[in-house]
Amino acid sequence: MDNNLLREKIMAPFDEKEVVDILCAMIFIPSHKQVEWQENRLAEYIYDFLKMERIEDIELDFIQENRPNIIARLPGTGEGPSLMLNGHLDTIPPYNMIIPAYNPVVKDGHIFGRGSVDMKGSLAAMLLAMALIKRTGIDLKGDLFFTGVIDQEQRSLGTVKLVEDNFKTDYAIVGEPTNLEICRAHKGMEWMKIIVKGKSAHGSTPEKGANPIYHACRIASEIEKFNKELEQKEDEVVGHPTINVGVIRGGDDPNIVPNVCWLEVDRRYVPDEKSEDLYEEMQRIVTRLKAVYPQYKTEIVAMDDRVCPIKNTPLYTPVNNKLIEALEKSFLEVTGKSSTVTSFRGWSDAALLDRKLGITSVVFGPGLSEKCHAADESLKIADLIQAVKIYVAVILEICN
Numbered sequence: 001m002d003n004n005l006l007r008e009k010i011m012a013p014f015d016e017k018e019v020v021d022i023l024c025a026m027i028f029i030p031s032h033k034q035v036e037w038q039e040n041r042l043a044e045y046i047y048d049f050l051k052m053e054r055i056e057d058i059e060l061d062f063i064q065e066n067r068p069n070i071i072a073r074l075p076g077t078g079e080g081p082s083l084m085l086n087g088h089l090d091t092i093p094p095y096n097m098i099i100p101a102y103n104p105v106v107k108d109g110h111i112f113g114r115g116s117v118d119m120k121g122s123l124a125a126m127l128l129a130m131a132l133i134k135r136t137g138i139d140l141k142g143d144l145f146f147t148g149v150i151d152q153e154q155r156s157l158g159t160v161k162l163v164e165d166n167f168k169t170d171y172a173i174v175g176e177p178t179n180l181e182i183c184r185a186h187k188g189m190e191w192m193k194i195i196v197k198g199k200s201a202h203g204s205t206p207e208k209g210a211n212p213i214y215h216a217c218r219i220a221s222e223i224e225k226f227n228k229e230l231e232q233k234e235d236e237v238v239g240h241p242t243i244n245v246g247v248i249r250g251g252d253d254p255n256i257v258p259n260v261c262w263l264e265v266d267r268r269y270v271p272d273e274k275s276e277d278l279y280e281e282m283q284r285i286v287t288r289l290k291a292v293y294p295q296y297k298t299e300i301v302a303m304d305d306r307v308c309p310i311k312n313t314p315l316y317t318p319v320n321n322k323l324i325e326a327l328e329k330s331f332l333e334v335t336g337k338s339s340t341v342t343s344f345r346g347w348s349d350a351a352l353l354d355r356k357l358g359i360t361s362v363v364f365g366p367g368l369s370e371k372c373h374a375a376d377e378s379l380k381i382a383d384l385i386q387a388v389k390i391y392v393a394v395i396l397e398i399c400n
């Protein structure tokens with residue numbers, strides 16, 4: 001059967017309310033680092049959902065206590081390319097939310113709640129797409145995988161495990177919210193800590209000490225200027241690199257000249273920069289200041305315990321590949337409009353799948369990235385419904 005007819009057959013029983021219900025059920029289950037069960041209860045919900053759909057090949061792979069990846073496979077006949085739908089199970093904690101975090105509210109065509117857009121909406125759409133295909137009873141040619149991974153909001157340990165296991169598929173879609181734009185690239189991310197050591201003294205005799213807070217401020221000021229310079233290094237796909245001082249910490253009391261102060265820096269780099277070079281670049285800034293202020297010692301260290309242990313590399317998928325073509329075609333068929341191929345604002349697990357496993361990967365999901373982590377996080381229901389239809393269409397394009 002031709003893919004268009006097949007898609008109509010699969011979508012005929014599609015009840016739009018079902019995907020809303022799945023998303024609401026998932027928002028109802030907090031899955032962040034401040035709850036004791038972490039991602040476990042959400043993984044159990046997904047496990048039960050897939051079992052009910054008679055998808056048999058499911059594995060809960062515990063990476064830490066209460067922290068499983070969930071991996072499901074709809075086996076193909078082996079005659080076509082395989083596709084992975086990847087999404088993270090964790091959200092950030094509710095922090096300063098101004099709406100109920102876990103009691104999803106459906107209002108004005110939107111669903112409100114923590115994780116609605118980042119990224120339980122996409123998880124709901126992916127799971128339902130897989131279930132709809134299974135319900136029809138068709139045999140795909142290529143394998144279809146769903147990988148619900150832990151820890152993306154912290155160190156991406158879930159997708160790192162897929163890398164360690166050498167998980168192989170031909171293509172992957174990571175469902176971070178892209179407003180249904182096809183994102184084939186994004187910047188890499190490096191976190192660095194700059195430790196400044198001076199000389200402690202009594203606060204009433206600051207001239208007897210060397211105050212590292214002042215020197216850390218000089219470094220911060222140079223970094224601010226350097227960020228301006230980086231604006232010139234425009235990459236045509238992902239934009240220009242950036243640098244930001246996110247933390248400055250030092251000292252105990254006003255009456256003491258402290259002996260240490262540090263800065264924590266986030267550097268977003270473009271695909272033709274290398275993470276090693278970023279340390280040399282930072283060293284040059286520090287060395288220039290050292291010539292004028294030799295009384296301070298500085299050290300630059302990678303914050304590897306806070307970020308992805310195998311590096312938050314950039315994503316850069318070429319324009320011409322079957323996955324992007326399949327997504328463009330699917331988007332057109334479902335919406336009647338042309339799609340946009342662009343870059344993603346943040347960092348995503350797609351970079352690990354692409355760079356470390358050689359899986360051609362893009363980021364594509366419903367919702368606005370500016371609603372991620374927002375105090376009024378929400379997802380437009382119409383986009384959620386489109387996502388189900390497009391995921392079904394692209395599964396057929398790739399695996400059939």
Ligand SMILES: [Zn+2]
Pocket residue numbers: 088118119152176177
């Ligand atoms: Zn996310």
